Amino acid sequence: MHRFVIERDLPGVGDLSLDALRLASFGSNKAISDMGTGIQWIRTNVTENRMYCEYLATSEQIVREHAARAGLPANRVSRVRQVIDPLTATAAGS
Numbered sequence: 001m002h003r004f005v006i007e008r009d010l011p012g013v014g015d016l017s018l019d020a021l022r023l024a025s026f027g028s029n030k031a032i033s034d035m036g037t038g039i040q041w042i043r044t045n046v047t048e049n050r051m052y053c054e055y056l057a058t059s060e061q062i063v064r065e066h067a068a069r070a071g072l073p074a075n076r077v078s079r080v081r082q083v084i085d086p087l088t089a090t091a092a093g094s
Contacts, residue, residue: 001038001040001056001057001058002056002057002058002059002079002080003042003054003055003056003079003080003083004054004055004056004057004060004063004077004078004079004080005052005053005054005077005078005080006051006052006053006054006055006063006067006074006076006077006078007050007051007052007074007075007076007077007078008050008051008052008053008067008072008073008074008075009049009050009073009075010049010050010051010073011049012048012049013046013047013048013049013050013051014046014047014048014049015048016046021046024070024072027070027071027072028041028066028070028072029041030070031066031069031070032066034069035062035065035066035069038057038058038059038062039055039056039057039058039062039063039066040055040056040057041053041054041055042054042055042056054080060077060079063077064077
């Protein structure tokens with residue numbers, strides 16, 4: 001599976017209540033359950049007007065199908081090429 005970041009443009013999403021975000025989460029989980037294998041939701045960061053969602057999936061097409069089933073936009077889907085963190089600077093071989 002590949003790691004993807006999905007940008008979802010949702011004006012005002014940062015002002016939603018926890019209950020509203022739970023409802024959106026339920027829709028995403030149901031879509032994943034209905035699809036079976038091939039996609040896993042890792043986490044979502046919510047900003048003022050956008051969600052940045054991290055998924056593991058077999059393809060971009062599966063990510064976009066999930067968004068359609070969940071009723072969520074997928075304005076931009078990007079496959080992650082590398083993951084770095086503060087320890088990357090001190091990794092052996094650098």
